[in-house]
Amino acid sequence: MTVIRPSDEYLEQPYYRHLAEGTLHLNCCNDCGAAHHPPSPICPKCRSFNTGWKPASGRATLNSFAEARHAVHPMLGPKVPYVITLVDLEEGVRLVSGIPEGMRFDLKVGMPLECKVIRFDEAFALPYFLPVGEGGA
Amino acid sequence: MKTSIVGLGQTEFSKNSGRSELKLALEAILGALEDAGLEVNDIDGLVRYTWDNTSEAAIVNALGLPSLSYYGETEFGGVNCCGAVAQASAAIEAGLANCVVFYRALNARSGVRFGRGERVLAEEGDWLVSRQPEPPGDIYSAPFGLLVPGQHHALYAQSYMGHYGLDEERFTDMLGGVAVTQRGYANRNPRALLKDKSLSLDDYRAGRVITHPLRIYDYCLETDGAMAMVIVSQEKARELSGKAVDVLAAGQYIFPGSVPMYLYAEKTYSLAPEGAAQQLFGRAGLSASDIDVAMIYDATSMMVPIALEDFGFIGRGEAADFLSSGGNGPGGPLPVNTHGGLLSEGYFHGLNTIAEGVRQLRGDSHNQVEGAETAFVTLRGASSMVLGRA
Numbered sequence A: 001m002t003v004i005r006p007s008d009e010y011l012e013q014p015y016y017r018h019l020a021e022g023t024l025h026l027n028c029c030n031d032c033g034a035a036h037h038p039p040s041p042i043c044p045k046c047r048s049f050n051t052g053w054k055p056a057s058g059r060a061t062l063n064s065f066a067e068a069r070h071a072v073h074p075m076l077g078p079k080v081p082y083v084i085t086l087v088d089l090e091e092g093v094r095l096v097s098g099i100p101e102g103m104r105f106d107l108k109v110g111m112p113l114e115c116k117v118i119r120f121d122e123a124f125a126l127p128y129f130l131p132v133g134e135g136g137a
Numbered sequence B: 001m002k003t004s005i006v007g008l009g010q011t012e013f014s015k016n017s018g019r020s021e022l023k024l025a026l027e028a029i030l031g032a033l034e035d036a037g038l039e040v041n042d043i044d045g046l047v048r049y050t051w052d053n054t055s056e057a058a059i060v061n062a063l064g065l066p067s068l069s070y071y072g073e074t075e076f077g078g079v080n081c082c083g084a085v086a087q088a089s090a091a092i093e094a095g096l097a098n099c100v101v102f103y104r105a106l107n108a109r110s111g112v113r114f115g116r117g118e119r120v121l122a123e124e125g126d127w128l129v130s131r132q133p134e135p136p137g138d139i140y141s142a143p144f145g146l147l148v149p150g151q152h153h154a155l156y157a158q159s160y161m162g163h164y165g166l167d168e169e170r171f172t173d174m175l176g177g178v179a180v181t182q183r184g185y186a187n188r189n190p191r192a193l194l195k196d197k198s199l200s201l202d203d204y205r206a207g208r209v210i211t212h213p214l215r216i217y218d219y220c221l222e223t224d225g226a227m228a229m230v231i232v233s234q235e236k237a238r239e240l241s242g243k244a245v246d247v248l249a250a251g252q253y254i255f256p257g258s259v260p261m262y263l264y265a266e267k268t269y270s271l272a273p274e275g276a277a278q279q280l281f282g283r284a285g286l287s288a289s290d291i292d293v294a295m296i297y298d299a300t301s302m303m304v305p306i307a308l309e310d311f312g313f314i315g316r317g318e319a320a321d322f323l324s325s326g327g328n329g330p331g332g333p334l335p336v337n338t339h340g341g342l343l344s345e346g347y348f349h350g351l352n353t354i355a356e357g358v359r360q361l362r363g364d365s366h367n368q369v370e371g372a373e374t375a376f377v378t379l380r381g382a383s384s385m386v387l388g389r390a
Ligand SMILES: [Zn+2]
Pocket: A029, A030, A031, A032, A033, A034, A043, A044, A045, A046, A047, A048
């Protein structure tokens, strides 16, 4: 269970609203189809303003990971160690993610992952990525 | 470029300066002018980081400068340390100013600490809340606990390890080769915060892990203080004392995902595409093999192996061999961070990184590289510089 959340004005935006409804959606271009993250008013591939949202497949590979052992805030004291990840989605975008509290995996750069959305309350959920076959998707 | 750095000024490096950032800035600026043999009233341009808490107005008013005909600001702090020199140089070459001071003042230990989550989060009941639109600690990364630059660097480090298949021992020897070598330099540098603290490879290996795979000794020092440097045209520099060092090339190079924190760029085991090195060395008319000494912005030790590879000083994947065998040390093929670096001298947000390059070419470093004619400076390619003996 994380103790850090975006402020309400960001939770009301489509990216977090879709997650709170249970699925990871990516900001996508309606003209060329490219996905991008973080969300943006314009497609960085074809510069179209005609963008929307599409559900992500949830398939990704592990770009990198790091285990925070030192708490950089007093409220994170009970949370360390925790694992932060960088994941490359098959749609061609990168997300910052992590391993959910209480889970431990033998991680390797390049390994396949799948998404598991975890809800904390009605307004806030996060997209975690677990090794394939470990309870994601 | 046709400019030179002619003066350096700084306060002491400390953990608690006991004075305001404005006072620190003024002390450093006056010191730099004195070093250059110029009058304070000669200043007609200022360059600063947007992140600096002092303003052009505060400096002009405090010093009672007759007039300022140019002032400029650069983003992302140390990311743009060499970019700030490029900006000052461009202003001089464009005729906008004659004598530009680049300064940075920060109480980064006794004041707001970059290594703390409090910088980017607000406490609201049982929650910590992010309102940051961009990393570090932004609304997309903070909820996973990615909050401070040092954690980002652990991600680059693991990516590098994974890409080259380094085991923990070889990786440890590589970064230990940075931290231990630079501490040795700092032990011979009277300015260095850690001049009296030795560090052996065994000490390094036993260091507390902060964010795996990085240890306490891989991290830069949180520091209070200020530094300033004076930049003028090469023509004017020749009329001054013999302390001038020429800016052969200085520039910026960012691309999608590379700033502020390099989370979204394609590669994470490399932090600068080939274009960054080509642009820099092309402008300088030199190649990596022409460089005598390198100053690599080391927010963490991981910046050193990556920059050495990204700028072609060594081949891809060769950093572990180079650094664990002392290639960066005294007498090595490319001495790196001979002041001790941000790891062991202190952290003036890249200005002390540049200053050591200047000192090497003046011939007055405490770890002088004999006959050094050229110095390279970079922050992971986002801004870079080549300095030459005047
Ligand atoms: Zn498009």
